[in-house]
Amino acid sequence: MATKALRFLKVSQVQRLHARFVVPNAVPVQPSMLEFVVHSPMNMKYYAKEEDVFRLAANLAEKIMKNHAVQDGNKRTALLAADMFLKINGYFLQKVPFAEDINNKGLADAHVAVVKNQWTAEQLRNYYRSVAARLVLETAEVMQYRSSAIEY
Incomplete structure (x- = not known):
């Protein structure tokens, strides 16, 4: 059975999102942890044959939040990374990052x-699926992230 090709964020792309929206000029406090976290969805696809982009996005977000690879803003970075991961794979969570909306x-x-262990990654996956929309028009930023992402 052929597997569906997906795009995965690189460590440098997650760092760029963090620096742009969370903490300018920040560097990860645990670079090897960030690398592990960013590769986790790719490992899920390879070893567990997982192709559900919402499960993979939730895995990425959960790992970023719980492993604290950056000093400040792990939840915000997790949301940005999950959203961009979904965008480069045809969906989106946020129209405008961190806009004041419901x-x-x-x-x-x-x-x-x-983070409080009130939800599992599976519950986060279900929530992402319920609020995500199809990405109809790619912005220049999404096209740039998509073109330099890892296709696997």
């Missing part, structure tokens, strides 16, 4: 629930 409030609450 959708982003729900996403923030979902991430807090995961």
